[in-house]
Amino acid sequence: MAPPTLPPRHQRRGRWLCVAIGAALAGAAVAAPAPSPAPGPSPEASGPDFPFVRSSDGRSSSNALLIGLLVNGKERAREVAVLDGELDGRNKLAIGMFCDALGLHARRDADAWRINTPIGEAVIARASITRIGEIDYAALDDVGAALGLALNFDRGEFALRINGAWLDQSAPAAAASRETLPIDVPAPRANLSAWRSEALVRHGAGRTDTTTLTELGGALGDGNWHLRYFDDLDGSRRIDEWGWLIDRGRSRWYLGQQQVILSSLLPSFPLAGAQWAYSNRPELAFGDHVAGNEIVANRLATGRQIQGDGPPGGIAELRANGNVVARTIVRLDGHYRFPEITGLPADAVLEIALYKPASNDVPVRVEQVTLRASDDLLAGGTYVVHAGAGSQDNPLDEADTLRGGAGFARVRAGINPRLSVDAALARASGQDFASAGAAVNLGRAGVWSGHVARSNDAGAAELLGEGARGNVFWLASLRDFQRDYFGDASPERHDHQLEFGWQQPRLRLSLVARDFADANLGDKRYLKPALSAQPFDNVWISARPDYLGDYAYAASWQPLRGTRLSASRYAGRRQLDWQQELGTRFDLTAAVVDDDAYGRRESAVLYRRPEDRYGWWWGVGALHARSRFGAIVDAGLELRPGLNARFQVQDDPLYGRNSSDTRIVSLSLSADFAVTPSGLTRGAFSTEQRRVGAIAAHIDAGKLPAGIAVSSLRGVGVLVDGQVRGELDNDGRALLPRLVPGVHRVALDTENLPIELNPADATRNVEVRAGSTTSLEFSLDARLGCAGFAGREAAGWTVRVLDGEREIAHTAVNAIGYYRIDGLPRGNYRLELVAGDGHVAAQRSLTLNRTFLFQQDLTRPSTPESTP
Known part of the structure; x- marks a missing residue:
């Protein structure tokens, strides 16, 4: 069959352009249950050579998008097809094309897709599949749940992001050779490249509280520097993290202050001093798997930077063992991020609760952050050595009370693709710790990892397991800590969790068993069922015991397009709500909340959705409880590229007798910039010490030809090595993030430029260094x-x-x-x-004069004149 024909510009942009393939897919076709697939090979199994078709009724609610692929942060030279649907808010993925791009063996049977992975066979059932034009699609979260992967459609990068530990167990690929290019624009040797600030001002009960967080970073010599600063504007200031990272190929050094986390059995501790790491596979150890501020990829969930996607303008709440430890605002582009949370116990169970804007009731979604056995597996033949020494005293933090020396050493090795081992020694708070363990892939029996540790003549042990066979899956997490292990008089505690179940993309049934003993929470033991189901296209049901064994449940029914009825319970709160879409931009939500501690509240809130990812939104509503009325006003927008603001006034009668003790006024500002000599560009600050850098491109408005406004260049693409990696904004600026170090060809996409403009320099060779941003100015001439x-x-x-x-x-x-x-x-x-x-x-x-002239026809007389 013939591949779809793309315009030349789209062909040049390749996998990084989000191409609406000219196919409008009917909402009814997307929503209807899939017809019974016939056995046989997938039509799209060979890659992008497949058709896109319009549905028979001609209506359009979904577009087929051909997008790029990022696997654990690394670009793959393949595309995948995604249905960008509006009917149920779930993006859907072409299954066969996806498997082919990842190199997974898959077959399409009459009842399901069956996909072989290194940790077992994944099954995507027929009930979850939408077939259009002989192509099978399934929702991203259904595919991710079946394969044990995190899938996210990143609109900013026009790419599907895929993250999962088992993806790295394949043999190392040969390094791609890069052409040696002369440097036209060198990377900076010392500068401020990135700046992110968050400020929250809250006024209530006659008191105003302010908290600020600022993170700065940039280039310094052969490495890059980073600093994090807290200030409450009331005398409490601290620089709790700072340092200089020097990359030397297979080794790297870190000089400065950092929170060190080695394993889930060892305590985390601050270290001001020097760290050194070495690996024979630096692209794995120091590359895309690095999380938070770590300099070596440990892939530990607890204590690291936690980020994800949620309702724009809403709230993300972090809970550890059922207790709220931090809250942050979901940015208007849908992303939230928690900086590193210190002081959490090594065995903490973390949850993220996500709340909609103009609401502080029951969350719309609760996600658990857990450790996985497969995180301990290394690629075969890989080894990593990591050591450090220094003091626990932070000389730049006056509030720091820790004293004494600290140090550690850790070795990890992948004996083969199925077996990895590691060992660690550490000294902190005057106490010595030692641990050792191994992780093994047993094929159909799953992946298992076990560790033992010793300190203070006491021991600790951990066993993690995960696996699946067909529709059956299992998860295990067992931890034991003897008395005195974490210090004199530290209590004995244990936490054993097991889950065994049966799953299909639209149905997941399991039994959750938990037995724990905690000095603060007491002893608890339970065995309870858990359910997650979508019995119909417009009905969703879930029920699962939380950390203490109390059920968190949610049920949603969409009887009509734009109408949704929901019921939910979480952490002692129950809520019934009705949400109605009013046109394309407005939602009206009426809700009843019953709180175990405070009572019942009724509310009605009108919410205006943002026009685009950087648009503005607002919510306004009435609240009623305890025979008194209150109100909520909530609004947010991007003041300028990179600067977001949110303002809220709330008088909630549920929590007080009169407005004087319940009215809260809050203002939050979030600034996220790439810093260049020419000014500030909308950025994406990252504390991750990965081997990536960025380019900040701009056009000087004062140097444009007369009569040309810089705003007219909005949307003009910027090409990096022939692929579109960013677009100019209203100010003529674009950030091109996550570029590998080296020299890249950078140019403007002239096809989208006004026809009378031409770049003075068609292509520039720009140097990129890890941890810094290189500034690049384009000059345009009127031609x-x-x-x-x-x-x-x-x-x-x-x-x-x-x-x-x-x-x-x-x-x-x-x-x-x-x-x-x-x-x-x-x-x-x-x-x-x-x-x-x-x-x-x-x-x-x-x-x-100013514009390109068309219709300059050259007409001839009926009898041509002779040439003189």
């Missing part, structure tokens, strides 16, 4: 031109441009009688149409 019709009989004749008697340009008339001449400066000219025998068949005057 005008003209086009017109000369007649089909003039095909092959010549059109000349004369300045006086001097010819400055010429072109041939094409086969259908048209001509076009580009690259002319402003001025007055004469156009001549020269026939094949050399005589001038027609002529006209031409004046170029």
